Amino acid sequence: MSPTITTSSEANGNVSAATARAAASAAASAEATGPQPVTMAKALNTALADAMHADSSVLVFGEDVGTLGGVFRITDGLTATFGEQRCFDTPLAESGIVGMAVGMAINGMRPVIEMQFDAFAYPAFEQIISHVAKMHNRTKGAVKLPMVIRVPYGGGIGGVEHHCDSSEAYYAHTAGLKVFTPATVADGYRMLREAIDSDDPVVFMEPKKLYWSKDLVDLAELRTAHSAAAQAGTSSEGRAAVARPGTDATLIAYGPSVPTALAAAEAAALEGRSLEVIDVRTIVPFDDETVAASVRKTGRAVVIAEAHGFASVSSEIVARVQERCFHHLAAPIRRVTGFDIPYPAPKLEKYYLPGVDRILDAVDDLQWEN
Amino acid sequence: MTISANHTAPQQASMAPTGNALSETAKKFGISAEDYMLPARHQIEMVDPDGRLKPEGEQGTEPGHEYPLPGDAELLAAYEQLVVGRRVNDQNSALVRQGRMAVYPSSHGQEACQVAAALCLSDGDWMFPTYRDAVAVMTRGVDPVQVMTIFRGDWHGGFDPLKHKVGIQCTPLTTQLLHAVGVAHAAKLRGEDTVVLAMCGDGATSEGDFHEALNFAAVFHLPVIFFVQNNKYAISVPLAHQSVAPSLAHKAVGYGMAGERVDGNDVVALLAVLDRAVKLAREGSGPLLIEANTYRMQAHTNADDDTRYRENSEVAEWRAKDPVNRMRAYLTDRGLLDDAVETRIVEHAEAVATQLREGLSEDVPVDPQELFRHVFSAPTPQLKEQSALLADELARDAASASQEAGK
Structure with a gap:
């Protein structure tokens, strides 16, 4: 040009x-x-x-x-x-x-x-x-x-x-x-x-x-x-979305992890478990209301993010949900995140990224026997 | 907002190779682009430390680097601001010693740079100062007490940058130079003839943003004047540890802009050089880099001990080059300054000092709720929660205090 x-x-x-x-x-x-x-x-x-x-x-x-x-x-x-x-x-x-x-x-x-x-x-x-x-x-x-x-x-x-x-x-x-x-x-x-x-x-x-x-x-x-x-003068800023309604546990995800969470919910449905998926959408400002309402309803939650888990957005979400939903929780909140390692080389990234199986394993760990 | 159409004029085409416009400006002076970009062989200086006007042949000027003497009215106004600036510097340092201000990075000794930086600009122009440029900000017309708010400790800044067209006094080095570039770029896109003066010190030229700002300004051909006050020290580190360039002004060549060196304690030379730079920039020359050779007479701040890194003899040498005394001698000799005028100017300076003492001695009431009010244009739900938490804490404190009082 x-x-x-x-x-x-x-x-x-x-x-x-x-x-x-x-x-x-x-x-x-x-x-x-x-x-x-x-x-x-x-x-x-x-x-x-x-x-x-x-x-x-x-x-x-x-x-x-x-x-x-x-x-x-x-x-x-x-x-x-x-x-x-x-x-x-x-x-x-x-x-x-x-x-x-x-x-x-x-x-x-x-x-x-x-x-x-x-x-x-x-x-x-x-x-x-x-x-x-x-x-x-x-x-x-x-x-x-x-x-x-x-x-x-x-x-x-x-x-x-x-x-x-x-x-x-x-x-x-x-x-x-x-x-x-x-x-x-x-x-x-x-x-x-x-x-x-x-x-x-x-x-x-x-x-x-x-x-x-x-x-x-x-x-x-x-x-x-x-x-x-x-x-x-209205906006969807600060509002999370219920990407898939469910009743047994809540998967909280954002950005690239939302389709993975949805795939996990789909797979869980085949096993008879109804998972709700929350798409955070705006990390700041964070929609405590929608997220907490879902977890109060289901009593169980897994937070999913690609980023390293340590000192992360996912740890913040866990803390916020715990502060707001403690008496509604049937199990500790689990996280499925990237490992605390520098992002891996292309041939290794499949081991790093949260996938459907790892999410389902975390869901399985939510003390269903209680 | 509508971007005006006239920025499509060829001389303002931001994407056009800047070499052409540079050559055009050089041609005005009948010299090559290289000679236009390179600083003159000597710094520009007009009035010597004893207040005597130097003969034309000894002012450092050369073809294409000629600077007319500023007018008498401008010089007298500059002198008045020099006296006020010196008084403000010393008053503020005293207020720090009395615990009225947290800290004050004084520009004592650099007042000529401070004053010239403000006086060379028109009302529509912008200035982007550093933390040491309070006197420049004040000379630009900002209320002195508002200027010092940053150091008083009740908020980070006290004046409205948009109202005064003065950027916040910036502590992270040279980050403000890029803001200057952006303001100039926006103005240019709207076809406005705004000139922006961006200030930094010698140590700051080592920062990456210095490079990025000069390069952006040159590539987009923006009317920005980069004004470096080379006061010889970055806290304790002397210039030799920052750069081995022939001078800081020589850095201009690497960006394709014009550089010049000037005696930073000679307000006459400073005004001459900056006035021409502003005029050139407004006419479309693109950015310029001016290095003022000055000296930080006092420690970095009250928290610094300058005897650890420099000799008293060096400071004494520079005391003899004081910018205020030099100008007083020059104007008196010229018959522009007499006792009556001097008295009026000193009274003006004293009035500003009084204003500072009163303004900064006030026990300023602070509103804790203000902490949450300005983080965003409207507080988020989380900030509202935290604001309520603090309000509750304070209410309980107040209740127990009044209970104690009632006992």
């Missing part, structure tokens, strides 16, 4: 409300109506495009997000549609990307930035911890940072080292950051739109092994639902 600035009206940034509506409806009409098989990648890509149409202060930048469309193609076509002013490649420097986004957010923009891989976000740690998370608090709300840091995370893709970390605990541990992680295609769209709309900074953790998973969704309907919710 030529380095010169494209002169299309949208590249100029003159996205009038009418243009945005026209473009959105054009995009909508180009889509087949009714539920279609859609990948998570497509849903995220559509969410970015729709957010950029709706608000010209939404900017997308990072490494390879422009011409290439991102190494996972999540930003595919955005530069062509919106111009190099609004979706562009930066020098290879993650702290620079986050720090520049902070400045842009200070000055009226809504940056949506991509950290290419989980472990590549670490150079930006200082900016995220010391500024992104704290700016609102230290200025008593005078400076808001409406920015989204997209982090493709987790394993299961046969990636080499530094490409498969589950880094959510670092962000969840930091006061001032919201941490979202979708597990379904519809949530990919819905939650990314909500993250971009949020006046608080959101670390948006995308389970990379789910990028190519397909659900039957109607993107046009999701778009309409988002507009209606945004107008009404």
